Amino acid sequence: AAGVIQSPRHLIKEKRETATLKCYPIPRHDTVYWYQQGPGQDPQFLISFYEKMQSDKGSIPDRFSAQQFSDYHSELNMSSLELGDSALYFCASSLHLAGNGETQYFGPGTRLLVL
Amino acid sequence: AQTVTQSQPEMSVQEAETVTLSCTYDTSESDYYLFWYKQPPSRQMILVIRQEAYKQQNATENRFSVNFQKAAKSFSLKISDSQLGDAAMYFCAYRWGGANSKLTFGKGITLSVRP
Numbered sequence: 001a002a003g004v005i006q007s008p009r010h011l012i013k014e015k016r017e018t019a020t021l022k023c024y025p026i027p028r029h030d031t032v033y034w035y036q037q038g039p040g041q042d043p044q045f046l047i048s049f050y051e052k053m054q055s056d057k058g059s060i061p062d063r064f065s066a067q068q069f070s071d072y073h074s075e076l077n078m079s080s081l082e083l084g085d086s087a088l089y090f091c092a093s094s095l096h097l098a099g100n101g102e103t104q105y106f107g108p109g110t111r112l113l114v115l
Numbered sequence: 116a117q118t119v120t121q122s123q124p125e126m127s128v129q130e131a132e133t134v135t136l137s138c139t140y141d142t143s144e145s146d147y148y149l150f151w152y153k154q155p156p157s158r159q160m161i162l163v164i165r166q167e168a169y170k171q172q173n174a175t176e177n178r179f180s181v182n183f184q185k186a187a188k189s190f191s192l193k194i195s196d197s198q199l200g201d202a203a204m205y206f207c208a209y210r211w212g213g214a215n216s217k218l219t220f221g222k223g224i225t226l227s228v229r230p
Binding site for chain 1: 148152215217
């Protein structure tokens with residue numbers, strides 16, 4: 001079965017640079033979530049989109065922005081990168097269900113290292 | 116705010132034995148979902164099992180089962196016939212019943228399996 005695709009899988013950037021992470025959800029999934037997992041930490045919710053509209057917002061820095069496109073893929077844009085942004089960034093997708101029973105399926109993550 | 120607590124940072128089990136991982140949560144909601152995710156060294160987040168709060172029956176997936184105690188707000192994971200491939204970080208996660216709602220994770224527990 002098709003899974004969530006994230007690109008790139010690894011990314012190395014310098015401080016103050018910008019980065020764009022991409023997420024392609026499971027086919028027919030209409031909801032995308034972004035999570036950040038620092039070293040030795042649990043994943044922290046950043047932002048989510050349903051049907052191309054922002055659905056919820058968590059602890060996402062103002063330097064970050066994201067959007068969901070008409071084909072349901074999503075991009076997380078990160079500017080003015082800081083050393084503390086080094087983390088594993090997960091994208092997860094789900095299918096919106098009327099009964100709210102959707103399960104989130106995670107991609108393999110993008111490992112971002114800021115030097 | 117909803118919180119998820121995994122008080123045991125590490126556990127160890129002998130291959131072929133049974134182990135139980137503990138999780139408690141705090142919520143004022145009546146409609147919610149609980150999950151266990153496995154994160155092996157590859158750091159992929161893999162869904163192990165999920166439980167709907169409105170269901171009294173405990174979820175089971177092959178060697179994995181849960182003990183869901185709604186009144187006590189407890190959600191433990193039992194792994195039977197432990198295998199070397201079960202060695203990983205295990206995260207307990209909570210999701211409110213609202214559509215497209217985020218996951219809130221516990222701090223995780225590292226499970227090692229002794230051959």
